[in-house]
Amino acid sequence: MSKPSIGFVGLGAMGFGMATNLVKQGYPVHGYDVFPASVERFKAAGGIPASSLKESAKDNDYYVCMVASAPQVQSVLFGDEGIVAALPQNATLLLCSTVPASYAQSVSAELVSVGRADINFIDAPVSGGAIRAAAGTLSIMAGASDSALEKGRFLLQEMSDAKKLYLVPGGIGAGSNMKMVHQVLAGIHILGASEAQGLAAKLGLDAAKTAEMIKGSRAWSWMHENRLQRMLEEDWHPGASALTIILKDVGIITTSARQSQFPTPLCSTAEQVYLSALLQGYGAVDDSSMVRQYFAEPITKVACAMSADETAEATQLVLDMMEVTNLVAAAEAVSFARFLNVDLKQFYELVSDAAGSSRQFMTKGLEMIEGRAEGEKLEEAVSRLEKAVQKARDLHCPLNLGNAALSVLYMAKRAGLGGEGSASVIKVFEK
Amino acid sequence: MSKPSIGFVGLGAMGFGMATNLVKQGYPVHGYDVFPASVERFKAAGGIPASSLKESAKDNDYYVCMVASAPQVQSVLFGDEGIVAALPQNATLLLCSTVPASYAQSVSAELVSVGRADINFIDAPVSGGAIRAAAGTLSIMAGASDSALEKGRFLLQEMSDAKKLYLVPGGIGAGSNMKMVHQVLAGIHILGASEAQGLAAKLGLDAAKTAEMIKGSRAWSWMHENRLQRMLEEDWHPGASALTIILKDVGIITTSARQSQFPTPLCSTAEQVYLSALLQGYGAVDDSSMVRQYFAEPITKVACAMSADETAEATQLVLDMMEVTNLVAAAEAVSFARFLNVDLKQFYELVSDAAGSSRQFMTKGLEMIEGRAEGEKLEEAVSRLEKAVQKARDLHCPLNLGNAALSVLYMAKRAGLGGEGSASVIKVFEK
CATH class of the missing domain: 3.40.50.720 (NAD(P)-binding Rossmann-like Domain)
Structure with missing residues (x-):
């Protein structure tokens, strides 16, 4: 036939x-x-x-x-x-x-x-x-x-x-909503990959070695792994994934979130950085170029001159920053998905095998979906992120997502969640 | 003697x-x-x-x-x-x-x-x-x-x-704390002045006429009025008030806030934009140059070609954006001052006559200090800001503070404060 x-x-x-x-x-x-x-x-x-x-x-x-x-x-x-x-x-x-x-x-x-x-x-x-x-x-x-x-x-x-x-x-509409809540993670993690490598460069760390550490850690995200090579090679023209593409998706998210009056602070933060980059002429450029918003030179130019101990300590700051930021990103995505009545089991299955995936989503996101909050206390995660944010500030390194995540965590702490498991950060997004 | x-x-x-x-x-x-x-x-x-x-x-x-x-x-x-x-x-x-x-x-x-x-x-x-x-x-x-x-x-x-x-x-320490909580407002309003005029330019509005409208409105801030002329004339070199000065003060605020684990989302947002501008070489430049983070050309180049009705409508978006953002700024400053046990009566008196002043602080800030929340409901303020944020997004205009303020307001709304007076937004900063 x-x-x-x-x-x-x-x-x-x-x-x-x-x-x-x-x-x-x-x-x-x-x-x-x-x-x-x-x-x-x-x-x-x-x-x-x-x-x-x-x-x-x-x-x-x-x-x-x-x-x-x-x-x-x-x-x-x-x-x-x-x-x-x-x-x-x-x-x-x-x-x-x-x-x-x-x-x-x-x-x-x-x-x-x-x-x-x-x-x-x-x-x-x-x-x-x-x-x-x-x-x-x-x-x-x-x-x-x-x-x-x-x-x-x-x-x-x-x-x-x-x-x-x-x-x-x-x-x-259900398919589009599913894609949208997936893109909450993608939109945050794309910037997050650049933010992490920008901070690493500012700390004086070798870019590829830091990336290798991220890959095997709780800070891992699919986007970081995927964008890394293009970031290292500055292979940006024409963009394999132009900034305008993720900006369009993020615009759908924040516009829909406004229609629902739902807070998406990290996604919204990423959007503002993308819009600033658009203004600077990065629209058609690959989105891994966002690393320029954090470090003015190619990050591969940084030659690590630190001792092994210093290197380990600095690397840990990058890992902590990325991990805890991805934790808050997971909370933002899961809470928005739940708010939109997205099938959370399917959402989890889909994200786990897609571009929005991260180690935090796989572990802490699952806890959030299942209503659990185990392991490390929220206040301990706060402390780790805090140190990285302070160090970035001392180095005059922008850290848009890290700071936005920390603000959310402080809200959670003030809501009395400091002593609960870190996944309980999701409660600040919920009624 | x-x-x-x-x-x-x-x-x-x-x-x-x-x-x-x-x-x-x-x-x-x-x-x-x-x-x-x-x-x-x-x-x-x-x-x-x-x-x-x-x-x-x-x-x-x-x-x-x-x-x-x-x-x-x-x-x-x-x-x-x-x-x-x-x-x-x-x-x-x-x-x-x-x-x-x-x-x-x-x-x-x-x-x-x-x-x-x-x-x-x-x-x-x-x-x-x-x-x-x-x-x-x-x-x-x-x-x-x-x-x-x-x-x-x-x-x-x-x-x-x-x-x-x-x-x-x-x-x-009490004097330094008093100055610091004053600078919360100054640090936000300096960027806010540029954000408002950048949005106005993007909307196609005449810069000076929009500024005149801001001056007589609930959106007024001392910083906007003070920085305006330098912004219009691009009188930035050498900076009458270099970016590094407010960046230093804002760094004191966010560092102290971290020590107290207190959320300062707007101040932190402003800090990130300042750090980005620093990376772009604006450190020694007057802080009114921040308008470049929102609009790529001199804003005085914009010649308004809209009808009177269209102009009024677009101007209202700018006023609403600035007013509601300043409302959240007042909540951030008052709540942080209260948290630090700053004498709020003296704080109010001092700010009212200083560079951190704004119409919102004078009115809504006073309500917050006195534990009142009158007049317009929070959800109505949200709607006004929402419209401006959406329009800015449609125009691809970054709106860092406006978006950060909206996230805070959505948190307030989810906390059940939508039907209360708009000053009740301060409750999301409090335990």
Whole structure:
């Protein structure tokens, strides 16, 4: 039986990989992009070029939208030449762009109001980067009606790793919410990787050796490990993951948090640093360049001249700073997820195997999810972070996340949580 | 009767004014500075040049120390050639440098341990700038034993405005604490002035007209009014008030706050922006240059092209942002002052007439001090700030303080304070 024909819009780094993967799987894929060069490239890779949005939609029972932002989605779907009017009856539409859950829900409503309730709409943001997109092994967080999911499941499966296709309960918006709370961690940890290495440089530590220590420690984060090489090599142009990408995701988080009046102090702190960097011209640059916000020179220029004892002591400050900051990040993410009624078990499973992961999330985040708070007392974690923050201050090193985390911990301490396990910091985010 | 002879160290911008004022009042003043040029200048202004620290102290029953920082004070007082060993029996020593209260207390202890308990030591930080220093109309916050204050009072009076000499109860350290909690407001409002004008520029508003609106509104702060002209003219080199000065004061605050494990989220946020600017080379530059952290061009280049209605609406966002941020700043300062057992009535009186003043402190700060929370509900203030923060985000404008303030307010809202008067935000800082 021949495979069904698929329409596809958005042939950027991620979309191109996703679309060509479908081509390789034997689907006729009609691809469109506002940049003709992207369409040409897609044609060269075996895709069927579409000369317009409408043409990409016409007669295709399945359609994937992978443009960059909600305003672009709106134009692609409902603009004068949009695809919704052109899609055949009972078509299945996968929205893979990262958008606010409230926006995904508004698409549902608008489909009804324009008389296209027949369309099987799936809110299915993806994660994993261009390489996994091309390999068909993305993480996908899909929410929709059972019938729409039934129709679209084969396509979601083609694009995702078998273990990383999350059918998120809760209907339209649930997938986007799941991705969003995951990005709370990603958005913090990306800056955190630079903050840790910037502090290490300021302390006079060797960058690669410090990174090696981080890797094996409770301070580990997926983002630190992933961004490290690009940070060391200053391989920033063009950005493998441009600052504007994480900034867009973080903007969705803080905007949604404001709509819920939920505090996201660390994510918001990271956002402000990203916005400052944007102002300095770092928008298109790889986000591992954020290390420049902490250290003015390449960190590889630092040659450690300390004794073994001094080096161990300085390294410990970096580890403590990163670990305790990631603890507070876990609290911020878990509490926001709980607030949004995200399935926490699924959330944990997803994060553990994705870009938002950290040792703190895996251990302390799990305690928070399960309502436990064991091991080290909160006040002990405070002391460790405190020392690192003071040292950074003495060295005139900015430490945006470390300071924001410490403020949260002080609030927790004043709320009487000092003697409880450190995971109890989550209580300051809860009523 | 001839006036007593006075020793003086630290002939920088402030110290030079203070010392020459004493010369004008008819005192023989023996001045010393590490920079020979400053001593020469002092001699030309009628002072008696001292060729060493010891010489500046010898035979002088009164001594004023106005060097820049605690480490400098330590060296001046207790170094190998320090003044303590050289001062005559029962001399009176005024420490006018801004230092942590804990440091001032350590000086007391060290005087005892080196056998100089006879010295009448007064912890007397000053405020008001070089012009008022030269006019003898500074604000002075003096704490000491009653007997020391008795001895030094005439000298404090010579240097201060009659209404602005605060004899702070609590002994050594109390004066420094009073100055410190005042600087919580100054440190936040200096950045706040730039943040407000940066947002205004991003919104397309005329800088001077917006400033005029701020001046007459509940968003007013002394710092905004004071820094405005230099911000508009970009009169930054050399800095009338260099970034490093407020950064030093803010460092004292956050370091002391850490020692007490007290949260100072806004002050800490301001500190991080100052540290980032320091990294960018703004250290010696006037602190009104912080506007560059929000807007890349001179703000006077913005020509408002909006209708009257649009202009009014955009201006309101700036006013709301600044007002509600200053409300949270007042809560941070008052709660920290209360925590440190600072006399709140005196604190209020002092701030109201000093550089840390703001309309919010005068009104809402007073409510906080008196345990009231009237008028607008907290959740209404939240809504106003929220709108401004969202708009800034849409425009990609950093808004460090606005976002930090909003996080604090969300914590307050989650603590159930939404329906109370907005001054009740202070409760999130209190146990």
